[in-house]
Amino acid sequence: MIRDDSPPPARSNAVPRYREIYEALRQKIVSGEWPAGYRLPSEHELARSFGCARMTIGKALGALADQRLVTRRRRAGTTVNMPRPQESVLEIHDIEAELLAAGVSYAYQSLERRVRRASTADANILGVPSGTPVLALTGLHRAGGRPHALEERLINLHAVPEARAERFSGISPGRWLLQRIPWTEAEHQIGALNADAAIARWLAIRRNTACLTIERNTWRDEQRITHVRVIYPCDQHRLVARFRYGPT
Amino acid sequence: MIRDDSPPPARSNAVPRYREIYEALRQKIVSGEWPAGYRLPSEHELARSFGCARMTIGKALGALADQRLVTRRRRAGTTVNMPRPQESVLEIHDIEAELLAAGVSYAYQSLERRVRRASTADANILGVPSGTPVLALTGLHRAGGRPHALEERLINLHAVPEARAERFSGISPGRWLLQRIPWTEAEHQIGALNADAAIARWLAIRRNTACLTIERNTWRDEQRITHVRVIYPCDQHRLVARFRYGPT
DNA sequence: AAGTGGTCTAGACCACAAA
DNA sequence: TTGTGGTCTAGACCACTTG
Secondary structure, rough: OOOOOOOOOOOOOOOOOOHHHHHHHHHHHHOOOOOOOOEEOOOOHHHHHHHOOHHHHHHHHHHHHOOOOEEEEEEOEEEEEEOOEEEEEEEEOOOOHHHHHEEEEEEEEEEEEEEEEOOOOOOOOOOOOOEEEOOOOEEEEEEOOOOEEEEEEEEEEOOOOOHHHOOOOOOOHHHHHHHHHOOOOOEEEEEEEEOOOOHHHHHHHOOOOEEEEEEEEEEEEEEOOOOEEEEEEEOOOEEEEEOOOOOO | OOOOOOOOOOOOOOOHHHHHHHHHHHHHHOOOOOOOOOEOOOHHHHHHOOOOOOHHHHHHHHHHOOOOOOOEEEEEEEOOOOOOOOOEEEOOOOOOHHHHHHOOOOEEEEEEEEEEOOHHHHHHHHHHOOOOOOEEEEEEEOOOOEEEEEEEEEEOOOOOHHHHOOOOOOOOHHHHHHHHHOOOOOOOOHHHEEHHHHHHHHHHHOOOEEEEEEEEEEEEEEEEEEEEEEEEEEEOOEEEEEOHHHHH
C-alpha cells in the first residue's frame, strides 16, 4: 500500500486549522485592511497560500459567511460585507432560572385559574376559534418574597388537555409547559405600558408606573399552544443583548 | 487511471444530500419520535444507513447542533436536547429603514448639539475617562411629520474625531456613524420608563406615559464609540422577535 | 481500551452567474 | 464560456471521554 509520508500534517493539537484561517481572515476584515466590497482570493488560491485542502478553506469562509462578515456567490466570489445591520441575539431567560442564578429565592403564586370557552377576546389573543376550551391563568412571580412580575396566560386545552387537571400551585405554568410540550415556533413582542390599578396592586407599585411587557405566543406545528404576557416594573427588569462582530 | 464507475452519485440537483438528511433527522426530533435525551446512531451508522460519506452526516448533525436541537460530545455521542431555552434573534432595525419600509416619510430633527469634556455622568454612561471630549446630541425621529422617537446620544470624539465637524442636520447620527465607523461589539438594553416633562413635550405625549427605551453601547475593539438611548412612546413601537425550532 | 465526534486531505462533479 | 463556490467521497489520524 502506498502511503504519502511527505508532509505528515505536523498539526498537533489545540486550535483547528480552519479556525486559525478564520481568525486570520477575520482580522483582515475587522482591521479594515480588507474594506467593505473587497473581493477575497478564491478558495483555490487561499488553499495554496495557506497550504491546506480547499475544504478547509471552505469551512473558514463558511464561518465568516455565517457571521455575515462576507457574502459568497458562485462565480462572483467572496466579498466583504458592510458593517453588520442591527441584529443581535436576545436571550429571554426563564424567570425562575434567572432568579435562582442570581441567588434570589423564587416562588410562583397562582392568583386566578379558570377553565372557560374562549370569548372573542380570548380567541383573538390566542388565535383559536371562539368557544375553544381554554385555561386562563394569572399568577405572580415572587423574588426574595417580593413581587417581581405578573403573568397572564391563556392555554389552548385542545393542544394541552392535561393542563385541565394541573393546579399550578408549586410550579410556574411556563416551567410546566416547557417540560411537557415541545414547541416549534415562538413569537415575542416587547413593549411598555402604564400599570393600571390591578397591576399596580399585585406588583406593589404606584398606579401608572411604566412597566416592561413581554408577550409570547408559541406554536406546535400549526397549533397554538399558549399566549403569555409578563409584566415587569420598569425598575426591576431589563433585557440585555450583547453582540460581537464575529465571535472572538 | 482507475475510475470508480459503480455508483455514479445519481444525485442530480436541487436540495443537497446533507440537507435532506438534516430534515429527516429533524423530523424525528420535532415529531417526538426521538425524545429529549435520546441518543442518535453514531456518524458511522448513519453514514451506512443513509448510504453516504461520514462527512456528509457530520454536516447534517452539525447543522442540528447549530440549531441546538442536539448536543454532540466525543464518545458520548449525539443526544436530543430539551426544548430550546428562550433565546431568539431580535432584529433591531435602523429607524429610518424601518419607517421607509413601512412607506412612512422620515426625518431627523436635531434638537441639541454640544461638544464638551465628559462630565462624571457622561464618563459613566460612555465608559471613558472624565474630561474626554464628547459630542452630546439630542434629536427627534419624525415619522409622517409626527414625533416618533427621541434620541439621546454621546459620541466619543477620540474615537470619531470627524464627528466634531458634522452638523447632523439632514442625516441621523445613527446612519452617519453606521456608514463610517466599523464596530466590533454592541450591547443593547431594553427597558421602560415614565416620560418626564421634557420627554413628554418633545414626543407630544402626556407626562408619565410609559415609554419603551432601547440603549445601545458600541465598541470598536476596546474603544467605546457611542452610547445612545432611544425612547419610544409605548403605543408607537414594539420589538418583535420570531423564532422557529430549526429553520423551515 | 475503545468508541465517538472533530478535523483534514486530495481529489471530483456540478450549478450558477458573470464575462 | 469559464471561473467560482457548493457539495460530495473514501479514506485517515487524533482528541476526548466514558466504561
